[in-house]
Amino acid sequence: KYGSDSFESLLQKQVFAVSIPPLASGGTIEVVVPGMDAFCITGGVPLKGTVELSGAKNAASKFMIASLLTEEPVVIKNVPRQHETGLARELVTTIGAEAEWSDAHTLRLKTRTITSTSVRNLSRKNRLSILALAPLLHRAGEAFVPLVGGDRIGPRPVDFHTEALSQMGATINATPEGYHAEVKGRLKGALIQLPYPSVGATETAILAGVLAEGRTVIRNSSGEPEVRGLVMMLQKMGAIIQMHSGRSIDIVGVEKLHGCTVTTMPDRIEAASYACMALGTHGEIFVKGAQHEQLITFLNTVRKIGGDYEVQDDGIVFRASNGFRGIELETDVHPGFMTDWQQPFVVLLTQAKGMSVVHETVYEERFGYRPLCMLLM
Known part of the structure; x- marks a missing residue:
């Protein structure tokens, strides 16, 4: 307050x-x-102290959209109160969800009926709107979502999303304003071969597959922790989903999903940001809630430049050593070095001896902050 x-x-x-x-x-x-x-x-x-992680916005916002798949209550705990989750809440309430905060970070959602199949008023606010297509097709047989917006880090085309839905029987019409989709009856299971392991496209295919008729197989799928979190939530709701090795997901569609209670995982982007603050200022920060399994690649990179950390039962302590050394670094999809970790880590590398080379492979405009860094040098 x-x-x-x-x-x-x-x-x-x-x-x-x-x-x-x-x-x-x-x-x-x-x-x-x-x-x-x-x-x-x-x-x-030096920055010193303890900080507790928020819930991951990239998980909580998708949980909100998944709640549209059932008419029963869905309770989401550890929801971060920030811009993207605010937009996700706006999106689902526009469609017909009732949203109520049980406490500061627990959101109760219930979508008894779909009151609107269009989210036109959210135009260009966020890329999340494209994920509403599958739930709306399941619940209402049609949907309209505006052109996709989001961060200024490069193009985020939605053709992987629309192609997956088309393969499952939806008719998609693109207009200058957005995308109109409709389906007669239920979506049909299909083999979805993604050209790239896109997180969003994988989530669209999963949301479409859980209530589709028959079996859906997603190949070259994303394996990010947030995607796994969505899968686990949908299993709680009654879905049948198997994640295989080799980036493959197998879904057997069910007739109906029910409500559930789910807790949002800690934010691994936030964890890496605090880690870079501790290391870059030669301080020591205990990042409470940081999960080792989500940060394996990041922790290896910290060690490679000469940083130090200590994994504890309830978090990770990050501390600086005597100095840092330059490295070669390449971003990649999970389990590689996360593209969202790149910016704070590059700032940290300005404190390292020798040259560092960073190759961004996910978003072509991730280096948009570079002029600001140069102003400080």
């Missing part, structure tokens, strides 16, 4: 200023939002 307003309402007003205690022992972080985010940071001190 800030006065009588909630944080969410202040975000909507886009006008507030807050000073918060820093992780380090000096200075403050001032957040001012007069229409655009601004962070005024006083540095020069």
Whole structure:
């Protein structure tokens, strides 16, 4: 709360200023939002302390969309209150979901009926809207979603999504405003061969397959932890899904799904960001909730540059050593080095001796922050 307003309402007003205690022992972080985010940071001190991770936005937002597949209540715990989950909540309530916060981070959703098959008002706000196609086709037989928006890190084409749905019997018409889809009866199981292990396209195929007639096989699928989290949620709801080695997912469609309670996993992007802060400032931060299994590749890279960490039962401690050395680094799909880890890690590499070479293979405009880094050198 800030006065009588909630944080969410202040975000909507886009006008507030807050000073918060820093992780380090000096200075403050001032957040001012007069229409655009601004962070005024006083540095020069090691960052030390404990920070607890939020839930992963890339998981929680997909859980919200998956709740549309059933008319029964779905309870999602550990939901981060931030921009993307706010948009996901707006999307599902536009379609017909009832959304209620049980506490600060627990959201209860129930979609008794689909009240709108169009999410036209969300145009260009976020790429999440494309994921609503499959649930709407299952529940209403038709859907309209606007052109996809999202971060400015390069093109995010949706042809993998629409092609998968077309193979399952949907008719997709692209217009300058967006995509209209319809299906007669149920979607049909199909063999989906993805040209690239896209997270979003894999999620669309999974959401389509769980209630489709027959068997759906997704080859060259994404194996990201957030995708596994979605699979586990859908299993709780009654879906039959098997993840095989070699990037293959096998789904046997069921007639109906029921409600469930699911907890959002900790955010591995946030974990890596705090780790880079600790290392780059030669401090020590205990990242509570960081999960070893989600960070194996990141932890190996920390060791390669000369950083140090200690895995504990409830999190990971990151601390700096005497110095860092340059490396060659390439981003990749899971279990490779995550593209979202690249930006904070590149900032960390500015403190390393020798040359580092970083090859971004996922999004071509991930280096858009480079001019800002050069201003600080």
